[in-house]
Amino acid sequence: MKLYNDYNYGSYLLYRGIPVFIDSRADLYSKEFNEGCKIFDDYMDISNLSVYFEDKFEDYGITHIMSYANSKLTMIISRDDNYKELYRDKYFVLYERLNANEAE
DSSP states (O other): OOEEEEGGGGHHHHHTTTOOOOOOOOGSSTTTTTTTOOOHHHHHHTTTSSOOOHHHHHTTTTOEEEEESHHHHHHTTTTTEEEEEEOOSSSEEEETTTTTTTTT
C-alpha cells in the first residue's frame, strides 16, 4: 500500500507503523532542506486542487488515499468511479485507487 494522507495526521500514522506520504516534519519534504524533494509542494498542489491529483498519484504510485471527510479532495474523489470507499467516519475517509496497478 502506498498511502496519500493529509499533512496533519501523518505523524500519528507513522507512530502506528503506517508509512505516509507526508507528515508534520515539513523540512523533510521540501526542496529547500532536501535537494530534489518536492513532496510538500505536490501535497499543497493536490490538496488545493491546483493540479490534477490523478497525475500526481500516478507519479508517486499511490494506491490508497486517506483524507478528511470534508476536504475538497474527498468531495471530488467521492464522485470518481476509479476510487472505492473502504472506510468513512465523521472525520476521515479511506479510498482505494482502483487503477493503481494497471501501469505495472
